Amino acid sequence: MLRIVNINRNVRSIRRYRQIITVLGGYGLGHLLEYLNFGQVVDFSRRVFRPRSAKAEHLTPPERLRLALEELGTTFIKLGQLLSTRADIIPASFVQELAHLQDKIPCLPFEEIKAQIEHELGVPLGQRFLYVEREAIAGASIAQVHRARLITGEDVVVKVRRPGVVEAVETDIDILMGVALLLERHMARSDIYDPVGVVREFSYTIRREMDLTREGHAIEKIRDNFKGDPNLYFPKVYWEATAKGVLTTEYVGGIKVSDTCAIEAAGLDRREIARRGARAFLKMVLEHGFFHGDPHPGNVLIFKDNVICLLDFGMVGRLDPAVKRYLTDVLVAVINRDVEGLAHIIVEAGDAGETVNMQALKKALAEFMDSYLEIPLKEIEVGRMLLEFIDLISTHRIKVHPDLTMLVKVLVVVEGMGRKLDPDFDMVGHLRPFLEREFREQRSPGRLFREAEQGLEGYLTLARNLPRDIREILNKINRNKFRIDLEHRGLDRFSKELDRSANRLCLSLIIAALLIGSSIAMQGNRGPMLWGFPAFAFFGYSCAGIVGVWWMVAILRSGRL
Structure with missing residues (x-):
């Protein structure tokens, strides 16, 4: 039975490989395959695939990559979203473009959703719900959401994982891990970029996101962290109607935080909402070490009395004590403009290679701080400043903790919402008491x-x-x-190029031998004749001509003269 399962999985992988190659080739991204030493595949894709449309030909490489990821579906959309938080491993232009990835696809028919709910809960729909609305109120690549009412009378929303998404994601993870292993072998400085580590982090994240019971536990954990705080509200989880593929939570209605006109019309205080939101987020990060990973405006509602309600906890971040301490030390050094201290913090706490040039790093940090020297602290956008900081240290081949990069992206979103609510919003002012408290706590006896x-x-x-x-x-x-194992990195590409050069040299010698032999046979006028020429000479010239033409065409197609 296990062998049959493996065969089916391999067949799915082959089909998926073909689809990925087709999409990448269609968007003019075949060079990504060439980078992985898929030379024959690249040659084939160049002959067969063309940019999908005239419009695609005029798109930038980041735009092409974003469109390709969207077309490849759930796994690659989520991978792109993860990479959009990793300014330490991809260029800023790609980070900005991947941040626009659209995780919206058409919703499935209600009959499929009903069958999925019954399969996950193990009971007929009527034993848990009085009704479930047929039309979805939201849909994404992993799940879609329907309003419903429990048999006990509570109005709820039901988040249902799409059928077949787990199998599709697992197939894609296998493919991505194979690609990551190739990158680790062929990519320069793969120890810094750690492609296998990125795929492992991604697979861990997306598997947790597909298990909807984990989202329910995340809601309850954050609610417990803010127990007794009247300024925040979290929807209740109904565990009797929840499983790995179904999450049922309380339905809450409120004003979207982005609808400032409705907030003012309701008589709410925009500045107070911004202050409470900033304090809540900083408390999640610097005190609890467990924070909401996707607080975009659609996931933040405002109730009466300026109460804030957070929704959609499918993505959460964690900061262990060491990372919290690193973040605190970095922020304190930046605010105090301590270049020397900041350089030592980065090298000691970060994963730095032996080739880090401390003088160049300190110079870059000094220039980074000088760019904020004339800006009043209250006008500094902390999130964007940290994005620049991460980009700076990544150029010096220093690895950054993944959850820290996610935090910085979330901080940009939170700070943007705060400034929209309150033009005088001061994130540094909200941040300072937390940093001072954490700094004192770190140095307490x-x-x-x-x-x-x-x-x-x-x-x-x-x-x-x-x-x-x-x-x-x-x-x-x-x-x-x-035994001591020695691993030579970067020699595979050299050995393949050497083999290719040796093959071309051998082919050249064979063609030369055919030409010389045929010329000698032509002078002898012996043996069978063909159209008045010695047959052996005619045959030798023909073979040399055919092989030579084939060889030149192959070289021209490969693009390597």
């Missing part, structure tokens, strides 16, 4: 004692395990089983 105790425990564990590890190494040496 209790925290220092706990960190010293943890460090001592680590050294004790190391000392306890050291004799065993030494003994194991010596035993392997005595049994001639001690």
